[in-house]
Every structure is written in C-alpha cells, then in structure tokens.
Amino acid sequence: MGIIERIKEIEAEMARTQKNKATEYHLGQLKAKIAKLRTQLLEPPKGASGGGEGFEVTKYGHGRVALIGFPSVGKSTLLTMLTGTHSEAASYEFTTLTCIPGVIHYNDTKIQLLDLPGIIEGASEGKGRGRQVIAVAKSSDLVLMVLDASKVSEGHRQILTKELEAVGLRLNKTPPQIYFKKKKTGGISFNTTAPLTHIDEKLCYQILHEYKIHNAEVLFRENATVDDFIDVIEGNRKYIKCVYVYNKIDVVGIDDVDRLSRQPNSIVISCNLKLNLDRLLARMWDEMGLVRVYSKPQGQQPDFDEPFVLSSDRGGCTVEDFCNHVHRTLVKDMKYALVWGTSTRHNPQNCGLSQHLEDEDVVQIVKKKERDEGGRGRFKSHSNAPARIADREKKAPLKQ
Ligand SMILES: Nc1nc2c(ncn2[C@@H]2O[C@H](COP(=O)(O)OP(=O)(O)OP(=O)(O)O)[C@@H](O)[C@H]2O)c(=O)[nH]1
Ligand SMILES: [K+]
Numbered sequence: 001m002g003i004i005e006r007i008k009e010i011e012a013e014m015a016r017t018q019k020n021k022a023t024e025y026h027l028g029q030l031k032a033k034i035a036k037l038r039t040q041l042l043e044p045p046k047g048a049s050g051g052g053e054g055f056e057v058t059k060y061g062h063g064r065v066a067l068i069g070f071p072s073v074g075k076s077t078l079l080t081m082l083t084g085t086h087s088e089a090a091s092y093e094f095t096t097l098t099c100i101p102g103v104i105h106y107n108d109t110k111i112q113l114l115d116l117p118g119i120i121e122g123a124s125e126g127k128g129r130g131r132q133v134i135a136v137a138k139s140s141d142l143v144l145m146v147l148d149a150s151k152v153s154e155g156h157r158q159i160l161t162k163e164l165e166a167v168g169l170r171l172n173k174t175p176p177q178i179y180f181k182k183k184k185t186g187g188i189s190f191n192t193t194a195p196l197t198h199i200d201e202k203l204c205y206q207i208l209h210e211y212k213i214h215n216a217e218v219l220f221r222e223n224a225t226v227d228d229f230i231d232v233i234e235g236n237r238k239y240i241k242c243v244y245v246y247n248k249i250d251v252v253g254i255d256d257v258d259r260l261s262r263q264p265n266s267i268v269i270s271c272n273l274k275l276n277l278d279r280l281l282a283r284m285w286d287e288m289g290l291v292r293v294y295s296k297p298q299g300q301q302p303d304f305d306e307p308f309v310l311s312s313d314r315g316g317c318t319v320e321d322f323c324n325h326v327h328r329t330l331v332k333d334m335k336y337a338l339v340w341g342t343s344t345r346h347n348p349q350n351c352g353l354s355q356h357l358e359d360e361d362v363v364q365i366v367k368k369k370e371r372d373e374g375g376r377g378r379f380k381s382h383s384n385a386p387a388r389i390a391d392r393e394k395k396a397p398l399k400q
C-alpha cells in the first residue's frame with residue numbers, strides 16, 4: 001500500500017472514531033501516524049536528482065510573495081497589474097503552467113511576486129503541479145491566497161488551507177510555545193507552566209512513543225493541542241503569513257463584498273475594475289514586516305532613496321544586523337550607534353549592537369577610532385530627497 005492510501009485509511013479510521021475521553025489517546029496516536037506519513041511523502045524519492053521540473057526561480061529583492069489559488073481566479077491578471085510583467089491570462093483553467101516572477105517596487109523596496117499554476121484539492125498529494133507550487137509557497141515570506149469572490153460558497157479557502165497545512169505550512173500562526181529537546185538518556189521529563197486542557201502527560205508519552213522517542217525534555221508554556229505538539233516534534237513546520245485576496249468583486253453583490261471583506265486576514269479586490277489594488281499593496285507590505293534603515297554618515301544627510309532593508313524573518317533587525325548589511329567588518333569597528341526614529345526614546349540615542357531598529361530609523365555608526373563629533377550642530381544640506389528630510393525633521397531632528 002502506498003503512503004497516500006495509508007494516510008487515507010487512517011483518516012477514515014479517525015472519522016469513524018467517536019471523540020471522547022476514552023478515545024482521545026488513540027486519536028492522538030493516529031494523528032502522529034499521519035504526521036509521520038506526510039513527512040515521508042515530502043521526502044524526495046530515493047535516487048531523485050532534484051528533478052528538472054521544479055519551479056526554481058532565483059530569489060530577488062527584499063522579500064518573496066507567492067500567489068496561490070484555484071485555477072482561473074485571476075492570479076496571472078493580478079501579477080500583470082501589480083508588476084507590469086506580462087503573465088498569460090485566459091478564461092480556461094491551467095493557463096499558467098510554470099512559475100512566473102515579477103517585481104513590485106514599493107516604499108523604496110523591491111518585492112518578488114510569483115505567479116503560479118492553479119492548484120486543486122489533492123495538490124499536497126501530488127495532483128497537478130501541486131507539490132511544486134507548494135514548495136514555492138514554502139520558500140516565500142508571504143502567501144497571497146487568491147480566491148474567486150463569486151465562488152466562495154465552494155469552500156476553496158478551507159480546501160487550500162488544508163492542502164498547505166498537509167505539507168507542513170502553518171498560515172498566520174506562531175510556533176507553539178513548547179520546549180522540546182531529545183536526550184540520549186534519562187527518560188521523559190514532562191513539565192508545564194500553563195494549565196493543559198487539550199493534552200495530558202499520558203497522551204504526550206504515547207505520541208512520543210509513536211515517534212520512538214524515549215528520552216526527552218518537554219515543557220508546555222501554553223495550553224497547546226495535540227497538533228501543536230506533533231508540529232514541535234516534527235520540527236519542520238514553516239510559519240508563513242497569508243492574506244486571503246477575494247478577486248472579481250465586480251461580479252458579486254455589495255452584501256457579499258461586505259461580508260468577505262470582514263473575513264479574517266482578508267481583502268477584496270477587482271483586477272478588472274482596478275479596485276483596491278493600492279490597499280492590497282499596502283497590506284502586503286505591512287504583512288512583510290520590512291524595516292527600512294537609512295544610513296547617515298557623520299556630518300551628512302542620509303540618502304532617503306536607498307534604505308538598507310532588514311526583516312525579522314530574514315536575518316533580524318538589530319543594529320548588528322544593520323552593520324552586517326553595510327560592511328562585514330563594521331560590527332568589529334563600531335564604538336556605538338546613534339539612532340533616530342521610533343525605536344528610541346530620545347533622538348538621537350546612543351545604542352549598542354542589540355538595539356532593535358524600526359521602520360524608517362536613521363542610524364549613524366560611530367567607529368572606535370573616529371572622534372565622536374556628536375552634538376556639533378546640523379549637517380550640511382545637500383540631498384536628493386529634501387522633502388523627506390523635512391518630513392523626518394518634523395518627527396525628530398537629524399542632528400550630528
Ligand atoms: N470579472 C472579473 N474577471 C477577472 C478578474 N480578474 C481576472 N479575471 C478573469 O478571470 C479569468 C482567469 O484569469 P487568469 O489571470 O488567467 O487566472 P489564473 O488564476 O492565473 O488562472 P490559471 O493560470 O489558469 O490558474 C480571465 O478570463 C480573466 O480575465 C476580475 O477582477 N473580474
Ligand atoms: K486561467
């Protein structure tokens with residue numbers, strides 16, 4: 001029997017099993033069994049050389065966004081509108097057969113947007129190009145799940161979420177607060193700092209047993225579920241933000257539009273009428289959590305057209321991360337940093353390497369050998385972005 005059949009069989013057994021106190025241990029074990037099989041499913045077949053049919057597209061820009069959705073919901077139309085890169089759009093399904101990259105220029109940052117073939121139920125098990133599409137979604141910083149506003153009754157949102165979850169993607173979730181460490185000896189030590197209502201010590205042991213783990217340290221820091229615990233044991237989950245984009249609102253009534261726009265993490269648009277596309281861009285950019293930091297050489301103004309772009313998902317947002325972006329020896333040479341912006345209590349503030357920077361902060365690195373000329377009046381005004389500087393100065397004067 002193949003892996004997919006075995007998963008189906010266990011799923012059927014779970015559906016048959018009544019949920020109560022007496023069956024909860026058995027159900028927990030079955031969940032662990034399915035998780036293990038799904039992980040096997042994700043491993044490339046032995047002897048496979050990576051395969052030439054993947055959608056490997058080189059990463060570009062400050063972040064990557066993937067368009068995921070059923071066929072003909074308007075993914076390609078949206079890519080063309082947002083990036084200017086043409087991607088074939090047509091009224092028949094599976095128009096797009098590969099991954100088409102485009103670039104969005106927004107807030108002085110560049111974001112790679114990827115158009116992908118439509119996926120359908122069963123994608124996680126290899127239907128259509130599902131597996132390749134999902135692999136691209138996994139490599140992204142944000143998923144835009146595009147849905148057809150006129151077909152919402154068909155449960156596409158749930159189906160696709162399930163498909164992505166089946167391969168270890170977790171949308172709009174944070175990793176469970178469970179500390180888990182395998183050991184060589186000593187048995188299982190089980191502790192909790194929160195009251196648990198979904199799982200108990202015995203069930204934990206059974207799940208670990210299913211994974212043949214007999215020595216480990218487990219600490220629940222929140223009221224987590226069996227699924228959360230399995231996610232932590234598997235350890236290969238990817239936590240990604242997702243915005244649900246309801247397209248084609250030009251063909252549905254105002255009541256539906258209103259209802260859809262109130263769904264969690266959702267935005268309604270129409271490519272045909274160019275409705276709400278700017279809101280979508282703003283939303284997308286916010287979700288990516290990019291942090292633009294402007295470097296200010298001593299006695300000069302920062303170049304507000306050329307931010308260093310940091311992100312907590314990619315490498316972090318501290319002064320140290322900023323230094324590493326600018327030059328690899330800068331961390332070593334830094335005496336302290338002067339920071340202007342929303343991350344500081346006063347402007348400028350002397351900061352160390354661990355200072356967390358926020359979007360639009362200005363940073364001046366004072367090096368060990370340099371003489372600190374801090375506080376010596378205003379810098380000369382030669383800049384290619386006078387308006388933005390004036391704007392910044394209103395918030396916090398960029399002296400020094
Ligand atoms: N009414 C309406 N139709 C739209 C809108 N956006 C796209 N379409 C139409 O929907 C159809 C499918 O668009 P595509 O962009 O090819 O959809 P897709 O999701 O890329 O499709 P596949 O690549 O086949 O998965 C085309 O006929 C588009 O013109 C919209 O906002 N409103
Ligand atoms: K299409």
Ligand SMILES: [Mg+2]
Nearest residue numbers: 075076095096
């Ligand atoms: Mg397409």
